[in-house]
Amino acid sequence: MKMLLRNVISVLGSSLVGVGVGLCVTTGLGADALGVLWEGLAKHLPITVGQASLLVTCTCLIIVALIDKKELGLATLLNPIATSIFTDLMIKYVAIQSGMPVKLVHVVVGISFIGIGSGIAAATNAGKEGYIALSFALSKRLTVDLAKVRMGLDMICFVTGMVLGGQFMVGPIIGVLLIGPLLKMTSQYCGKKIQPLLS
Numbered sequence: 690m691k692m693l694l695r696n697v698i699s700v701l702g703s704s705l706v707g708v709g710v711g712l713c714v715t716t717g718l719g720a721d722a723l724g725v726l727w728e729g730l731a732k733h734l735p736i737t738v739g740q741a742s743l744l745v746t747c748t749c750l751i752i753v754a755l756i757d758k759k760e761l762g763l764a765t766l767l768n769p770i771a772t773s774i775f776t777d778l779m780i781k782y783v784a785i786q787s788g789m790p791v792k793l794v795h796v797v798v799g800i801s802f803i804g805i806g807s808g809i810a811a812a813t814n815a816g817k818e819g820y821i822a823l824s825f826a827l828s829k830r831l832t833v834d835l836a837k838v839r840m841g842l843d844m845i846c847f848v849t850g851m852v853l854g855g856q857f858m859v860g861p862i863i864g865v866l867l868i869g870p871l872l873k874m875t876s877q878y879c880g881k882k883i884q885p886l887l888s
Contacts, residue, residue: 808876
């Protein structure tokens, strides 16, 4: 029962990530740095952006499996599904036609949802989605602050994506600055609140 609850909470966190990504996409200002990398890869490989996303996720999972298998679990498979469903729902049903200031507010809110949702999902220890798992695994292996590792990974993805021809947008820049710290703070806070209930 407790493992089921872990996975449910983790999927809810990933659903919030999907809401955040979808909200950012609807503004036309972009979401997180991974999107820029996916776009850049799709321009140089015979694959779609969606397939590039899968390629990056699989690469992250292989690295995590070599570094720290404890970061992987059932939610590693469930969370990307929840994220993609809610991303698509937001894109389909939400339209933001307002001016730039309102769009920027929506991007900040969306990026915040990505960081907070990722932190909630990670705090359950039910298994982390590939990129998040990589952030945690590298943080432990290198003994470097989680927020700094995530910010560093986001910067690498953003720069690589730009070099490969990904579109420059403001969303990923905000993402580089916000997601790492929010992921760390939320996972620590929720870990303290959730773990006593699930142990």
